[in-house]
Amino acid sequence: MSRRALPALILVLVGLVGMVVVGRDAPVRETPFFAETGGAWMPAVGVSGSLTGSWFCPGVPTSGEGAGGSVVVSNRDAAQIVGRYLVLTEDGAVVDQAFTVGPWTQTTIEVDAFTSAPFASVVVEIEGGGGIVEQIAEHPLGDSVAACSNETSPNWYVADGYTLEGSVETLILTNPFDEPVVASLRFSTEAREAQPGQFGGFTVPPRSVRTIEIAELGARDEPIISVAVEATAGRLVVGRAQEYNGGGRFGFDVSLAAPELRDQWWFADGERGDGITETFSLYNPTDDEVEVQVFFGGIPLSSSAVNEQDPVVIPPRRAVIFDPLADRGNTFVEGGPAAEEAAADATVEPEAEEGIDDEEFVDFQAASTELPQGPHSTVFSTLAQPSIVVERVLTRPSEGSIATSVLLGATNGVNAFVANTWHMGVGPETATEEAIVIYNIDQVEAFVTVSVIGPDGPSAVPSLADLELAPGAILTVDLVDDDVIGRELIVTSTSRVFMERSLPRGGDLPGRSSSWLLPAAL
Numbered sequence: 001m002s003r004r005a006l007p008a009l010i011l012v013l014v015g016l017v018g019m020v021v022v023g024r025d026a027p028v029r030e031t032p033f034f035a036e037t038g039g040a041w042m043p044a045v046g047v048s049g050s051l052t053g054s055w056f057c058p059g060v061p062t063s064g065e066g067a068g069g070s071v072v073v074s075n076r077d078a079a080q081i082v083g084r085y086l087v088l089t090e091d092g093a094v095v096d097q098a099f100t101v102g103p104w105t106q107t108t109i110e111v112d113a114f115t116s117a118p119f120a121s122v123v124v125e126i127e128g129g130g131g132i133v134e135q136i137a138e139h140p141l142g143d144s145v146a147a148c149s150n151e152t153s154p155n156w157y158v159a160d161g162y163t164l165e166g167s168v169e170t171l172i173l174t175n176p177f178d179e180p181v182v183a184s185l186r187f188s189t190e191a192r193e194a195q196p197g198q199f200g201g202f203t204v205p206p207r208s209v210r211t212i213e214i215a216e217l218g219a220r221d222e223p224i225i226s227v228a229v230e231a232t233a234g235r236l237v238v239g240r241a242q243e244y245n246g247g248g249r250f251g252f253d254v255s256l257a258a259p260e261l262r263d264q265w266w267f268a269d270g271e272r273g274d275g276i277t278e279t280f281s282l283y284n285p286t287d288d289e290v291e292v293q294v295f296f297g298g299i300p301l302s303s304s305a306v307n308e309q310d311p312v313v314i315p316p317r318r319a320v321i322f323d324p325l326a327d328r329g330n331t332f333v334e335g336g337p338a339a340e341e342a343a344a345d346a347t348v349e350p351e352a353e354e355g356i357d358d359e360e361f362v363d364f365q366a367a368s369t370e371l372p373q374g375p376h377s378t379v380f381s382t383l384a385q386p387s388i389v390v391e392r393v394l395t396r397p398s399e400g401s402i403a404t405s406v407l408l409g410a411t412n413g414v415n416a417f418v419a420n421t422w423h424m425g426v427g428p429e430t431a432t433e434e435a436i437v438i439y440n441i442d443q444v445e446a447f448v449t450v451s452v453i454g455p456d457g458p459s460a461v462p463s464l465a466d467l468e469l470a471p472g473a474i475l476t477v478d479l480v481d482d483d484v485i486g487r488e489l490i491v492t493s494t495s496r497v498f499m500e501r502s503l504p505r506g507g508d509l510p511g512r513s514s515s516w517l518l519p520a521a522l
Contacts, residue, residue, distance in 0.1 A: 041413045043147035043256070045076070045132050045423050045520045053129030057148040058239025058256045059121040059137075059172035059209065060111050062089075066140040068112035069254075071122045071148070074132045074425035074488050075101040078457060083126040085109055086207070088174060089117035093207045101131065104453050106425065106488060119241065121174040121209050124148065132518055134426050141243055141252035142403065142505030144513045145426045152176065153259035154231040156238035159319065160281035160391040160406055161187070161214050161225030165246025169214040171227065172239040172254075175204040181234035186317075187217055188226045188283065193317040194218065204236055223247070226283035226319035226389070229257070244404045248277060249395055251404035251505065253513065258389045258408055261285070265390035265409030267378045268439035268474070268500045269514060270296075272325070272371050275397035280322040282380070283389045284314035290387045294322065297377035297439060298474035305369045314388065324371050324378075375474050377439040377498075380409065396511065403511020410498050410516055418496040419519030424489045428503050431480040436491065436517070437500045443471045446495035450477060453488040469493065491517065 046053060060069020075081045080102055087095035087109075095114045101107045111120050124133045133148040161169040175181045185199035196217050204210045219225045229238050238257040244250050270278055284290045291311040299306065314320045380390045395404040412418050418441060428435050440446050450464035461483055469475045479485060491499060499517040 041150070042411050042516065043149055043518055044413065045518050046129055046150065053126045053131065055124040055126075055133035055148040055150065056152060056174065056176060056237040057122040057124070057133065057135045058146055058237065058254055059119045059174060059241070060135055060254060061118065061137060061139060061241065062112040062115050062120045063118050064112070064116055066138070068138045069120070069136060070111055071109040071124065071133060071135045072106055072425050073099070073101055073109070073124060074106045074423075075103060075130065076132060076423065076453070077130045078103045081126055081128065081130050083124060083131070085125070086123040086176065087111060087114050088121045088123065088176065088207055088209050089115050090209050090211070091117065092205070104455060104457050117209070119170070119172050119209060119211055121172065121237070121239070123176045132423055132425050135254075136426060137241070137252070137254035138506065139243070139252040141250065142509050142511065142513060143507070144253045144255070145501070145503060145515045146255040147516065147518050149237055149256055149259070151259065152235040152237055154235050156229045156236070156257040156259055157261065157283060157285060157389040158227040158238070158240050158257045159283040159389040159408070160393055161219070161222070161227060161240075162242060162244065162247070162249065163215055163220050163222050163225065167245045167247065167249065168243040169225065170241040171212040171214070171229070172241060173204050173210045173212070173229065174237040174239070175206060175208055175234065176237065177234060178206050179234060180205055181231050181236045183229055183231040183236065185212070185227065185229050187214070187219055187228075188285065188317050188319045189219065189222050190224060190319055190321065201232070224281050224319045224321050226281065226285070228285045242406060248402075249393070249404040250402050251511070251513070253406045255406070255408060255515070261386045261388060262411050263382045263384060263386045263388070265380045265388070265411065266439070266498050267392050267407070267409055268498045269437040269502065270376045270378050270392070270394070271396070272373050272376070277395040278324060279393050280378070280380070281391045281393065282312060282314050282320045282322055284387060285317055286387045287316050288387070289316055290314045290382055290384070292388060293381050293383055295379040295381070296324070296371060297379065297472055299372055299376050303368045303370065303372045306371050309369065377474055394514065399510035401510055403505060403509070403513075405512060405514040407500070407514045407516075413519070413521070418498070419521075420494065420496050421490065421492045421520040422497070422499040422517035423520060424491065424501055424517045427484070427487060427489055427501070428479055429486045430504065431485060432504060433478040433480065434476040435479040435502055436477040437502060438469060438475045438477065438491070438493065439498045440469045440471060440473050440475070440493070440495050441497065442495040444495055445469070445471055446493050446497070448475060448477070448491065448493045450484065451490045451492070452484050453490070458490050469495070
């Protein structure tokens with residue numbers, strides 16, 4: 001178990017304070033099955049007792065040749081849950097079946113047992129609203145885990161698409177309803193926006209899946225392609241399957257697109273180190289230029305000036321790649337006038353008082369503007385209206401190879417709610433160090449406890465109880481004990497936190513795949 005916690009010695013940007021000061025008791029309304037909802041959150045665990053609870057999975061490959069997928073339903077209650085699931089493909093619904101899950105247990109739906117279509121999506125309806133639903137996508141380039149969505153939406157956005165050196169991005173559009181969905185699709189790169197004629201008003205048939213390879217849009221060999229899918233009639237679910245085959249990236253990921261634009265996006269994990277490449281894809285599909293402030297947490301005070309740089313400017317309907325190590329053309333350019341002024345301000349010598357030697361005074365050095373080595377968290381904020389989508393692309397070296405994982409940022413809930421309890425139905429099947437990364441957004445010391453679900457419900461793991469988490473710091477948790485491997489977990493903190501999981505890619509492949517735990521509404 002690792003109790004590594006990095007001190008964060010600066011406060012969150014003023015523009016983020018409005019979120020940080022809100023209490024943690026604001027509830028999130030449970031989404032009724034197939035009902036329209038307002039105000040999308042990230043996939044979350046709702047309150048039991050509602051009439052129904054629905055989960056819409058982004059889709060898994062089911063064509064064989066090393067590709068497959070499953071959906072895991074976890075019962076987080078002492079009562080049995082009852083529900084139904086649909087397996088949808090391009091040919092329509094191939095399965096409509098009832099299921100039950102016993103108290104404090106899980107059931108797995110092997111999606112590839114029902115179809116050999118390129119991709120299949122699963123819709124799970126649970127009576128009473130209990131349980132959580134996640135999917136596992138399997139691929140020769142690595143497995144990936146993703147939570148299923150609590151809701152549908154008329155609009156979905158993908159910030160990071162990548163087609164360099166044979167890499168393949170595929171959109172997975174799922175219509176779980178009995179009526180067709182009419183939608184339009186447009187994409188943006190750093191240089192242009194386009195709306196291909198064949199996708200200016202296309203149809204997704206009822207209870208079916210439609211896939212679109214981004215290369216079909218004429219966007220080949222692009223380092224970034226952002227996509228907006230906007231329905232003019234109906235609501236749907238959009239997932240993104242990404243194969244990284246070159247250009248410094250290698251891996252596979254299937255995850256949900258963003259159901260709406262936001263003004264803040266949070267990332268708990270991040271790292272600067274030898275061989276590590278970390279970039280962020282920022283997408284602005286609006287008609288106005290947007291300025292985005294970037295804040296790095298969990299870093300020492302000596303690097304605080306990294307948070308004083310100019311905002312990132314995203315032109316209207318464009319995509320931007322943000323590299324934390326690149327020069328942003330800000331006021332703290334090394335050797336520039338502003339840097340000289342800052343250094344001068346930081347090293348001003350006071351006038352010597354009578355009887356005091358000048359040598360008794362200490363010259364203070366200017367804070368570094370360079371992101372330091374080691375872990376960090378990252379927050380993106382427009383300090384204005386919701387207008388952007390942000391995804392992180394993290395490539396780390398591993399056993400002579402590399403592993404790339406892409407992750408959509410986390411968001412707050414209704415009334416700026418941020419959870420202090422997070423659920424993980426799918427965890428590592430082998431001992432895994434630094435399997436959970438936790439970012440404390442509050443400026444108070446916190447204590448974190450990991451509980452494992454057993455026959456009688458959750459119980460704290462003694463070796464993972466009351467882990468200290470400093471204010472605004474990052475904590476990594478090792479899942480190496482036999483009691484927690486392959487088990488459903490609940491992680492609680494005395495402060496508000498964001499939690500990522502970093503799981504082995506599966507098979508014989510080295511490296512990790514990133515995904516979020518599911519925040520609890522209460």
